[in-house]
Amino acid sequence: MRPAGLIRSLGAVVAAGALALLPATASAATPSTATATATAVSISPVDLDGPTISTVKVTVTNAGPERMRSLKVSFGGPVGWAVQPSVLQMDGSLAKGASAEATFRIQVPERRPGFTVRTFTATATYRGGDGAGSATGTRTQHSGTPLANLAAAYNNVGVTDESDTKPGNYDGEGNSFSAQKLAAAGLRPGGTVNALGAELRWPDVPSGTPDNVSAAGQAVALDGRGSRLVFLGSGVTSGASGTATVYYADGTSGSGSFGFPNWSFDPANAHGATLVASSDGRNRPDGYGNAGIAYRVFAHSIPLDPAKQVAFVVLPGNGNIHLFDLAVAP
Structure with missing residues (x-):
């Protein structure tokens, strides 16, 4: 009132x-x-x-x-x-x-x-x-203040060690990526991931702890100026798409839609995504399994105004989108 x-x-x-x-x-x-x-x-x-x-x-x-x-x-x-x-x-x-x-x-x-x-x-x-x-x-x-970075928004355990798979729940059914198989595919904690012109980082956290964001409209601070905003992640259904809004330092904003394929089975280019890495099998609540099936990580991007300084990003409101990192590409 x-x-x-x-x-x-x-x-x-x-x-x-x-x-x-x-x-x-x-x-x-x-x-x-x-x-x-x-x-x-x-x-x-x-x-x-x-x-x-x-x-x-x-x-x-x-x-x-x-x-x-x-x-x-x-x-x-x-x-x-x-x-x-x-x-x-x-x-x-x-x-x-x-x-x-x-x-x-x-x-x-x-x-x-x-x-x-x-x-x-x-x-x-x-x-x-x-x-x-x-x-x-x-x-x-x-x-108010946006979250300091994407790590501050981590709300999901997507990677576990094959010796202790129970903490994982990437897909809502207790399954997760294998840390060992991701490392074999080139994704190691704190490692650099180059995709779509951006330099991203794989989460530098221990296996079995929160390491990714299930998108729910979180506002995340981000500094940079460039041509595109690149997202690193994958989907847990075929409907992992949504709109992100970028807010610039001058008070203006812009938005763009993107999506990821399901982490397995979907075509690798679904939603216009780009395949970054593919790991063999996954960790289930009862241990490692599904050998021979690829579980994958992708990149996608939305355009930016290259003349403006990015201040923060509001993520899509679709929890099927899982993000490991995001970065501005020149």
């Missing part, structure tokens, strides 16, 4: 909402060209230290070849967060290269414990400009 005082305060400042023309940039005097550039919509930082009312400014820049007319700007946040005014309209028109700034107030509730991601969206509708008729901008902010 929102504090009544905040609701009254939000109503009191509605009249302060405004859509103001900002000083034109030098490009406003540049002659029009036949090629239009997309209208830009940006959102200022939002104060998430609630309960409070945060003032937010949305800037719309006309990068198209024509004057922009009938400009309206709307702004919204998470479900249930009140915003006033709901829409602002600009009188007159906006020259090429000029910007307009819309001011909104949003009611921010009390901060939740733990890590949360908040997404805000602004939409501009207009005539003229780039001719598209509308443009949207988003801003993503978070409160």
